[in-house]
Amino acid sequence: MNQRRAVVTGIGVVAPGGVGTKAFWKLLTDGRTATRAISHFDASGFRSRIAAEADFNPAACGLTAEETVRMDRAAQFAVVAAREALADSGAAPEEVPAHRIGVSVGTAVGCTVTLEQQYTQVSDNGSRWVVDAADPFPHLYRALVPSAIGAEVAWAAGAQGPVRTVSTGCTSGLDAVAQGAQYIEDGTADLVLAGATDAPISPITVACFDAIKATSPNNDDPAHASRPFDRDRDGFVLGEGCAVLILEEAGAARRRGARIYCEIAGYAQRSNAFHMTGLRPDGLELAEAIRVALDRARLPVDSVDYVNAHGSGTRQNDRHETAAFKATLGEHAYRVPVSSIKSMVGHSLGAIGAIEVAACALAIEMDTVPPTANLHTPDPELGLDYVPLEAREYPVDTVLSVGSGFGGFQTAMVLTAPRPEVGHD
Template sequence: MNTRRAVVTGIGVVAPGGVGTKAFWELLTSGRSATRAISQFDASGYRSRIAAECDFDPDGSGLSGEETGRMDRAAQFAVVAAREALADSGAGDVGVPPHRIGVSLGSAVGATVTLEQQYTRVSDAGSRWVVDAADPYPHLYRALVPSGLAAEVAWTSGAQGPVRVVSTGCTSGLDAVALGAQFIEDGSADIVVAGATEAPISPITVACFDAIKATSANNDDPGHASRPFDRDRDGFVLGEGAAALILEEAGAARRRGARVYCEVAGYAQRSNAFHMTGLRPDGVEMAEAIRVALDRARLAPESVDYVNAHGSGTRQNDRHETAAFKSSLGEHAHRVPVSSIKSMVGHSLGAIGALELAACALAIDTDTVPPTANLRTPDPELGLDYVPLTAREHRTDTVLSVGSGFGGFQTAVVLTAPRGERGHG
């Protein structure tokens, strides 16, 4: 029987509302929303003109001019988050051989901003079918291949072990952390930088979601537009950001005296094989992912202290996952607090799962459940405890985090307090 276990010893975050883990957690526990009118381009002609943008200064975040010149915004986020996580963990100073350090990074749309900007330039804003290749951007290939994101994180962390990109839509962040935990468990690596990054706030991305009317059109009140589980919700608000978790083998982390936030105790992925953007109302495939993740963690449904919901704010998602919680957790679903941080930091597509796991680790560390901001009129069709408006002190030893991705992807991850420390609150 394999006894290797993955624990989280470092956290790094770039998020709307502030760069760094401290600013991220302060935003979440305050119940404030970072959503606002889009400033990165002229969005006046779009149906949805709001987003949760990061106030990100590459120079102020420690990136050199050369790094900024070659890296897409998403790669910049990832590198800054990884550096903070490595510093937080102290794992870079313990002498682990480079070939025992890995990277598992998620992203749904990769270097969208750079690709769109460069196409606009060489096509004269789309007016030429035959583009001008006389003055190419020298780093365009890096933007084309999603592996460039993981390569940047590997270079900044000195990782010469397994390096992977995970792209499963909006479950990418959860899936990347699960894959990183697998690297630890199967002995492929002793330290893994795991997480996800996304910088999708661009004309093409906004147009894609406008076309299917998935995003909120509450442009007159952007701070209250993201309203998961609310009766008056009208779609999600696009976001951006990155989060990195340092995963280590539990025994090694304990021997070096590392601070351990939590353990990655269980995870599972399922697909609904149903529709590109549609969800079955009964949530059967998400419920199955939850059951398998809890079984892997050897925990009963009643052990879950907090559920970090996908909570996108679309009607079909909120109904779908609420049904999944009721199916997989039984009567306990009506007792356990549930919340969605997308109400505050928006929906950053592939990155959001990693940001949510960072929030879950901090919830365990502080015994605090972040709220669902803007939830003023709960949808009576749903009927669970969605922690409206205000953070809640609550003993949080076991957290379930779930995600749904276009294409029918469903993921559940279970984090627990470090062994020997459960009941720490």
Template structure:
């Protein structure tokens, strides 16, 4: 079957520890952590008081004062990352039919930070039962509707094709890119600008996760608070950020001499229809998604060189994933390095799936497996090779990256060198 193969030709990352894919990769490859005490607001009333914040100056990254005023922080991340990804790709979108250029944006919580801030203003710090609309900014409606993210990115890059927001919780970042791949593969578009963005570090978000005790209460050493797969872990660290990609058909990319980072060879998503936050310990749903992604990529499980795990740092997730890798990869799971970058950049909800795709692509680019930071204590139920503490030099041609989200969402994506041989 002769089908269109989809590749990544441009990318950018905005993440804790540094803006730009180069600084992002430096952080990961050096095993440094960007988690710290929350500085955006007074976290004293909350159970969890640590987060992975991005040091981001909108005007310093090319946004006009009007754009800064109009857009929530997460939308600002998305626009800056998308513009830079297009520049990185070297593609001239102005010479293409704009109706053949599309946008997909993943986000879990939309403009949470903007809504939280503006509610405090219009309610006079929560003192008014009936809010005073006179203090609302003229673009407050854009904070309410996540579709504004896709509109902003489309305007920024001049895309007039399909423009969509994908919101599937913590798998949004994988799912948005997976949906974009299908549009290119089926020929509906020639180019997709795809990625995800979230900026959820706000009082309302912290309160929500405090209520279910999902985030860590470890405050004494914020840089060591995120401990995926470690026996002493006790919840995840909230983060923020964005990653965007330029996707196009392989032969078109080769024809214009583009640098090809990787092929998105397979993608699948499933739901467990089981529990809003709970996971079955056997990992069956994630294993099903992995198997389908491998089938679409036409590769066997024993050809995976590295697994970029969801690795949130909760006991049920880490054990669920470990079981899924064993079920889908068989004995090869024990020979395959697995790591979680959330140990270094936290969990940015809907954005993290795209950020993890970027980490996977850079692992292929540099032939280095990023480590799982803060992994010192063994959990007997997590007995795979989680690359503790220190990055590892290794040939990386094929990567499996996965995501797991509240509501039972399980997604998997296979990234591969475009020059690989099909099985």
């Protein structure tokens, strides 16, 4: 009996700096940043007035006028990325029984943009406590429930199998991909669209992070504001975007001649049960997630060729995850390259984990490690190889990707180059 294993056969990305996987990868390997002054709304009254915005035109990306009106920006991202991923995979959903196609989509803040815009409208800019019930948006319910995003992706793919929307804060993307892999491994589905989307660049979201001073106030130099692992970092830069991956069972993908980017070899989730926004400096709960993910992948610590860090650009996160790397990888932690793509595309909350998985899959495909942009003065307290400024050509067969979310959520995932078929007892 062969063990079912999930592999990635298609990638679709909507990200700051360009729509589509090719534009996304070029931005990363060029080491360019996509952060700028917020243009989505008047941010002049906010502490942090910068973000990594996606230059996204729904019509140019193939969405109809009806779809554009019906769907929140986050859902639009997801449908566009799903269509690109399906085309990239060469999979034909119509040839797969509809009940064997699944969807697992993550999001941290759901359809925030539409909800906020509509509340502003029906409350006359917040001046009325009793809102105008005669003037709501006809699709308002879709904006209220995050599950609508998963439903939109399911409709785009004709998926009648398991459909789930995962919301675990900033680990939502990794957790959604892990859930999708679980569908493949368990035999629940044969083809899964897995990923995450968020479009959080709105007044309410910016205000939330302003309140706890988590985002960078470096408004005069947005291109250099996101500085993970740098001595002078001062917070993360909010972003937006989406990535959707096509997951298939490894043997079936090989039989149809699919290009396989990578295998999802192991994953694990843990919680610190400690604080909504704080992190324990020893990183032991993240270290435990890393250990379990590697065990599930049946790989030793020295097999890791690249670590895609959470790398948000906050002092406590950088210390927390660096401690976790040292605790689990031991001396190998000082040899393996580590980097954060948030330095270039910002932190898109729940979406970023899936976007980072897409980057990891491409790193394996291209044998290239993306850089940590803006890392000019490494924090001497950390001491690892954070791949500053420039991409590095490097043999990459195994990648460890980690995420850390408000609420204490910690997720680790191990991706490998395609491995030969194996059996089990």
